[in-house]
Amino acid sequence: QVQLVQSGAEVKKPGASVKISCKTSGYTFTSYYMHWVRQAPGQGPEWMGIIYPSGGGTNYAHKFQATVTMTRDTSTSTVYMELSSLRSDDTAVYYCARGAYGSGTYGAFDTWGQGTLVTVSS
Amino acid sequence: DIVLTQSPGTLSLSPGERATLSCRASQSVGSGYFAWYQQKPGQAPRLLIHGASSRAPGIPDRFSGGGSGTDFTLTINRLEPEDVAVYYCQQYGSSPRTFGQGTKVEIK
Numbered sequence: 001q002v003q004l005v006q007s008g009a010e011v012k013k014p015g016a017s018v019k020i021s022c023k024t025s026g027y028t029f030t031s032y033y034m035h036w037v038r039q040a041p042g043q044g045p046e047w048m049g050i051i052y053p054s055g056g057g058t059n060y061a062h063k064f065q066a067t068v069t070m071t072r073d074t075s076t077s078t079v080y081m082e083l084s085s086l087r088s089d090d091t092a093v094y095y096c097a098r099g100a101y102g103s104g105t106y107g108a109f110d111t112w113g114q115g116t117l118v119t120v121s122s
Numbered sequence: 123d124i125v126l127t128q129s130p131g132t133l134s135l136s137p138g139e140r141a142t143l144s145c146r147a148s149q150s151v152g153s154g155y156f157a158w159y160q161q162k163p164g165q166a167p168r169l170l171i172h173g174a175s176s177r178a179p180g181i182p183d184r185f186s187g188g189g190s191g192t193d194f195t196l197t198i199n200r201l202e203p204e205d206v207a208v209y210y211c212q213q214y215g216s217s218p219r220t221f222g223q224g225t226k227v228e229i230k
Contacts, residue, residue: 035219043223044210044221044222044223044224045159045167045210045212045221046221047218047219047220047221059217061217061218062218095166095167097166097167099214100172101172101173101176101178102155102172102173102214103153106152106153106155106214106215106216107214108155108157108169108172108173108178108212108214109157109159109167109169109212109214110169110172110178111169112166112167112168113166114166115166
């Protein structure tokens with residue numbers, strides 16, 4: 001079955017960077033867009049951006065354009081999200097989520113990773 | 123950006139009752155690219171409805187979605203204790219994709 005398995009929790013200091021992995025299995029990696037979403041404590045989800053695993057193309061939410069980088073490794077069917085210049089308000093659970101049931105880059109998020117808690121604290 | 127406003131904030135009902143959740147968009151959602159998710163504590167969101175009214179695989183037919191343009195609803199018939207969760211709406215027809223702030227469903 002389709003699975004997205006993320007890397008473990010991270011604790012970072014303000015100003016540092018964090019890189020989270022999302023290893024996929026159970027489907028053709030290059031055929032589906034992958035999104036990154038974060039959820040701060042007690043808040044709704046917030047979309048960060050999208051990567052197309054086939055060509056590596058990306059589209060980031062305006063808010064994150066200066067600080068986020070999404071990449072992929074087709075040899076291991078893994079996508080990565082790196083967030084730099086961390087601040088305390090970046091403390092959140094970060095999810096990868098597969099896009100499906102739409103057209104092109106516009107799909108609902110049919111499968112989610114288990115989430116990675118990133119805590120930013122001095 | 124399309125802002126999604128969900129109502130009510132909390133819904134408290136008895137088992138077997140019908141829950142009706144609403145989501146209003148600040149502008150029309152393109153191509154009906156609208157979804158509903160269920161999130162239980164400590165878990166990732168789970169896709170319930172896509173395309174405004176299509177159930178995702180494995181979702182019981184007690185869950186149904188409707189609406190178009192700027193007004194959408196999620197109906198949960200015959201509420202069960204396992205339905206206790208926060209429900210989020212989402213539009214994925216334009217960038218940035220956006221989510222509502224959530225409706226919490228409780229059992230009396």
